[in-house]
Amino acid sequence: MSAFIYLASQSPRRSQLLTQIGVRHELLLPTTAGAEDAVEDLAEDAEALEAVRPGEAPARYVQRVTALKLDAAVARHARRGLPEAPILCADTTVALGRHIFGKPADAAEAERMLAALSGRVHRVLTAVALQAGPRRLAALSVSRVRFAAMTTAQIAAYVATGEPLGKAGAYGVQGRAAAFIAQLAGSYSGIMGLPLYETAQLLRDIGFEL
Template structure:
């Protein structure tokens, strides 16, 4: 079996990848996550996932690398992780009572092949009151999460509907990741 490395320190991505029955190591590369001027979200998440995979492949050239990046998009704005409580509240105000899209770029790379894909899921978010926001922030869950929420946690109570991949919203679209791994021969 191939030596597989998940290019991430995300416990959610790790848990999702374990669902595929894989044995893997993790290594989290440091990259510049700045958004390029006028960069579409699809390009942004794919670019970051490819950059992460490239860095990790340089360090582990005989491995199969799995890298991903997840962001939200609403009104042609990319929403990443909150930098502060105020930033989280700004994001929630923007998505509150509306639909937004969650995009994850996934790159699976070996010495011989580099495959990448972008998966999109539509998420409907309920209208949040100031009390909802204060309560949710106080849980600590929004910190370090794209869009300042975790669908697999407390935030599930604010999400009446999604259209698309649930695992994509968590941070790693399993169906598509499995297909990429099969293509490079890391899964049968």
């Protein structure tokens, strides 16, 4: 068994979380280094992969997107002729009922998302998928978060920090938004973007030593 894994995610938080539990990893990301690779990686564009299908349930959505990202990472690994090692992917989404909140396109959308979440309970779903040779394993973490009521001024001030951009649901649990989280049930690391218990279980299942 390899002594390391590939992490196919641009999220620095996922990398930090793997380091937290002592998992040595290397990033396996799209690149523009070579023309051929750049063309191939264009087909792996995250925005295209993360498109929501009409009527798609949040759990189904996040699991499907994670599987697509892993497909892209496996193909990227083969194309580059890299040493063999397990490949890990994850994706996180925020859901209010069946409504999916992805990453806000701009500050205005971030404010709308936070206004909708204010004073209410929402779910944070993070799917994890691991490819080890021909084997593929997957897990899903579902947590519930209740935001305190936030004023328009508080939302605007938080959005002005820039923290909500690039984050599903327009907030980061590990950042300033924590001041508004009244209750949390589930996986804190899952809300951050990589549920460590589920991830560790998948790694153990393939014989990876933690």
